[in-house]
Amino acid sequence: MSDKPDSTARVFFALWPNAAERAALAGWQPPLRELCGGRAMLAANLHNTLVFIGNIAEHRLEALKLAAQEVEAERFKLRFDLARYWGHNHIVFAAPHSAPPQLAQLVHDLEQxxxxxxxxxxxxxxxxxxxxxxxxxxxxxxxxxxxxVPWPVHDFVLVQSPQQEGDSHYRVLARFPLTPRP
Incomplete structure (x- = not known):
C-alpha cells in the first residue's frame, strides 16, 4: 500500500458553448474591457457553470459521471443578452434576461x-x-x-479545470445529452 495520497481533479458541471456561440460571446470582451479594464477570459474557456464540485479524488470521477448520466432533462434555449458587473468579485459577465424553467430544473436534478x-x-x-x-x-x-447570443442547449458537460497557475485550459471530460422536447 502506498503512502502517496490519491491524485485529485478540480471539476465542475457546465453548459459548454459551441464555436459560434463562443465566438459571439468573446466578441463582447473587447468593448467591455475597454470600459472596465480587467483580464479577458480565454475564449476557449467560456462556459456557464451549473454545479461546482471542486477537488475530487480521480478514482471517483467514474462514479461522478454515472451520477450525471442519471439526470433526465429536456433541451432548452438560452439567450445571453445582458452584460453585468459583480463588484464583490470584480467580474463582468454575460447573463440571460430570463432563464427557461428547464435550466433551473436541470441544476436542481443534477444536485439531487x-x-x-x-x-x-x-x-x-x-x-x-x-x-x-x-x-x-x-x-x-x-x-x-x-x-x-442565442444558445440552443443540447447537453451539459463535466469539466476539469487546471489546479496550478499557468495551465489555463479547461478540459471537457464527459458530455451528457439532454432529451429533445416532444
Whole structure:
C-alpha cells in the first residue's frame, strides 16, 4: 500500500458553448474591457457553470459521471443578452434576461443526483452567467447593450479545470445529452 495520497481533479458541471456561440460571446470582451479594464477570459474557456464540485479524488470521477448520466432533462434555449458587473468579485459577465424553467430544473436534478451519490458541491442560489472579464472595475451604472447570443442547449458537460497557475485550459471530460422536447 502506498503512502502517496490519491491524485485529485478540480471539476465542475457546465453548459459548454459551441464555436459560434463562443465566438459571439468573446466578441463582447473587447468593448467591455475597454470600459472596465480587467483580464479577458480565454475564449476557449467560456462556459456557464451549473454545479461546482471542486477537488475530487480521480478514482471517483467514474462514479461522478454515472451520477450525471442519471439526470433526465429536456433541451432548452438560452439567450445571453445582458452584460453585468459583480463588484464583490470584480467580474463582468454575460447573463440571460430570463432563464427557461428547464435550466433551473436541470441544476436542481443534477444536485439531487449528486447528493444521492454523496458528492459534495458548492451550494448557492443558481444565477446563470458566463464570466467574460476578471479584475474589472465598474460602477452600479448599466453596461452597454450587447448583441444577443442565442444558445440552443443540447447537453451539459463535466469539466476539469487546471489546479496550478499557468495551465489555463479547461478540459471537457464527459458530455451528457439532454432529451429533445416532444
Amino acid at each position: 443526483h449528486l447528493e444521492r451519490h454523496r458528492f459534495r458541491f458548492d451550494r448557492r442560489d443558481y444565477k446563470p452567467h458566463i464570466t467574460l472579464l476578471r479584475h474589472a472595475k465598474w460602477s452600479d451604472s448599466p453596461l452597454p447593450e450587447m448583441p444577443a
